[in-house]
Amino acid sequence: MRTEMRRVGTVVVVTLMDARLGADSAPQFKADVGHYLSEGGNKLVLDLQQVTFVDSTGLGALVSLRKMAGERGEIAVTGLQEPVQALFELTRLDKVFRIYLTSAEAIEGLAAETARS
Amino acid sequence: MNILIVDDDEAARRVLEAPLRRWGHSVLSAKDGEEAWQTLQGTSVDVVLTDWMMPLMDGLGLCRAIRDMPLPRYVHVVLCTSKDRKEDFLAGLEAGADDFIVKPIDLVELRVRLRAVERLVRLEQDLSRQNENLRHLNCELANAHGLIQRDVQAAAAAQLRMLPPALCRHENVGVHWLFLPAQSLAGDMLNYFFADEKHLVFYHIDVSGHGIPAALLSMTVTKMLALESSRCTMPSASPSEERTLALPAEVVSGLNREFQGGDGRYFTMTYGIVNCSSGRVRYCDAGQPRAIHIRRDASLRAIGRGGFPVGLWEPMDYEDQNLSLSTGDRLVFYSDGITECENAKGIAFGQERWMRALGELREAPLADLVEGVKKSLGEWRQGLEFDDDLSLLALEWQCPDSQSSSLAAERSG
Numbered sequence: 001m002r003t004e005m006r007r008v009g010t011v012v013v014v015t016l017m018d019a020r021l022g023a024d025s026a027p028q029f030k031a032d033v034g035h036y037l038s039e040g041g042n043k044l045v046l047d048l049q050q051v052t053f054v055d056s057t058g059l060g061a062l063v064s065l066r067k068m069a070g071e072r073g074e075i076a077v078t079g080l081q082e083p084v085q086a087l088f089e090l091t092r093l094d095k096v097f098r099i100y101l102t103s104a105e106a107i108e109g110l111a112a113e114t115a116r117s
Numbered sequence: 118m119n120i121l122i123v124d125d126d127e128a129a130r131r132v133l134e135a136p137l138r139r140w141g142h143s144v145l146s147a148k149d150g151e152e153a154w155q156t157l158q159g160t161s162v163d164v165v166l167t168d169w170m171m172p173l174m175d176g177l178g179l180c181r182a183i184r185d186m187p188l189p190r191y192v193h194v195v196l197c198t199s200k201d202r203k204e205d206f207l208a209g210l211e212a213g214a215d216d217f218i219v220k221p222i223d224l225v226e227l228r229v230r231l232r233a234v235e236r237l238v239r240l241e242q243d244l245s246r247q248n249e250n251l252r253h254l255n256c257e258l259a260n261a262h263g264l265i266q267r268d269v270q271a272a273a274a275a276q277l278r279m280l281p282p283a284l285c286r287h288e289n290v291g292v293h294w295l296f297l298p299a300q301s302l303a304g305d306m307l308n309y310f311f312a313d314e315k316h317l318v319f320y321h322i323d324v325s326g327h328g329i330p331a332a333l334l335s336m337t338v339t340k341m342l343a344l345e346s347s348r349c350t351m352p353s354a355s356p357s358e359e360r361t362l363a364l365p366a367e368v369v370s371g372l373n374r375e376f377q378g379g380d381g382r383y384f385t386m387t388y389g390i391v392n393c394s395s396g397r398v399r400y401c402d403a404g405q406p407r408a409i410h411i412r413r414d415a416s417l418r419a420i421g422r423g424g425f426p427v428g429l430w431e432p433m434d435y436e437d438q439n440l441s442l443s444t445g446d447r448l449v450f451y452s453d454g455i456t457e458c459e460n461a462k463g464i465a466f467g468q469e470r471w472m473r474a475l476g477e478l479r480e481a482p483l484a485d486l487v488e489g490v491k492k493s494l495g496e497w498r499q500g501l502e503f504d505d506d507l508s509l510l511a512l513e514w515q516c517p518d519s520q521s522s523s524l525a526a527e528r529s530g
Contacts, residue, residue: 056325090423
């Protein structure tokens with residue numbers, strides 16, 4: 001999975017550039033983003049606008065990252081396409097991640113969280 | 118190196134023997150090609166230093182004989198010659214000579230040429246040793262692979278034996294299933310059992326990933342659920358003791374607590390109880406695709422609200438979903454391997470095609486429905502092996518009053 005990272009204030013936005021987050025691409029994606037989290041990053045927006053397919057390995061990778069962010073961090077997801085949105089609902093991942101329609105809203109949401117804490 | 122000097126002139130042989138020994142080589146001698154050829158049969162020789170003109174078999178003949186001989190390793194041939202025409206060199210190369218040295222032999226030149234040969238001989242010896250090691254390793258790998266294959270096949274057979282009877286009719290309930298592992302071992306597992314005269318318990322598991330790690334986790338879950346099954350089906354200590362079935366959400370929550378902190382592997386599952394008298398189904402869905410409810414009037418709909426997969430996150434609340442079946446209704450629980458099954462062009466079978474396939478089979482007897490699904494998926498996959506485990510569990514309920522007539526209708530149909 002190719003990713004692009006950009007920083008907006010205290011928040012880092014990771015845009016997933018490929019259509020499939022599956023067994024072949026999820027481990028590398030998890031390692032890349034996990035590396036950022038291990039270096040102290042804790043406000044992350046995952047932009048899934050380009051992703052149309054997530055399989056069980058991809059789902060596991062997303063939740064692992066959420067666990068790595070732990071108590072001190074927040075991960076928001078945005079740009080969920082219809083099949084991915086359906087998977088998030090089916091597996092109740094919507095209870096684990098903050099979900100926003102656009103990355104701008106996600107950045108604002110996480111930044112506001114930082115301001116409150 | 119082991120060097121064989123071939124020359125019909127004994128004095129010429131002696132002139133070479135002394136310096137070659139001084140340079141650290143082992144030296145053998147032959148008076149013509151034929152004697153050299155005999156020597157090569159039983160001795161390990163690295164270099165043949167041969168005269169060109171000899172009786173019986175000359176230098177060119179010896180070259181050809183050496184190249185035709187199935188020797189265990191390469192023998193370098195240096196032709197000693199007073200010939201210096203281009204045609205002669207070409208004839209020597211054609212016969213299989215590696216190098217030439219002009220007579221009378223200059224010892225300094227000979228030493229330098231032999232050093233070059235020695236580098237090649239060492240390289241060959243290294244390669245030959247490495248090849249031998251590789252052959253040895255390859256043999257070990259083939260043995261280990263064979264052992265693993267046999268173990269996996271035995272495990273796959275054991276896994277198949279864990280599956281319940283394929284088609285079962287009991288009281289008012291019919292059950293059937295489909296189980297197609299991607300590799301010989303599956304991460305999917307399903308089962309059903311009658312907890313008592315009135316209740317059928319069923320479950321369907323899909324471990325993330327597939328192959329051996331997924332199968333091991335799937336078997337571990339199955340074993341834990343077997344404890345629940347034996348608790349349900351064990352005779353009561355006393356007739357007055359009332360056994361209660363654990364509610365599906367309790368079972369799933371228990372597994373979720375149990376399977377936290379693994380290697381990131383998790384599973385989705387459905388666990389449910391059918392009341393065989395009333396047709397009421399109570400089930401807990403933990404991330405499996407929404408079950409398909411096929412009604413007697415032939416309408417199909419995906420039911421349920423989904424749920425969180427097991428082993429990913431704790432604490433997580435699970436809830437039961439309730440459903441009342443009407444007579445002739447069917448429920449199909451399935452793994453995402455079915456809708457995600459891709460054809461040769463990489464197109465997924467997909468939800469729409471899946472619903473259409475079930476729609477076409479909605480009135481077929483349960484066994485034919487399952488066979489029909491298998492056939493559709495096989496055709497979609499165009500004979501390729503499945504790249505994910507595929508499984509489904511289908512239930513059918515007949516109201517006790519209408520059971521005899523509708524089952525008779527099915528049989529005649």
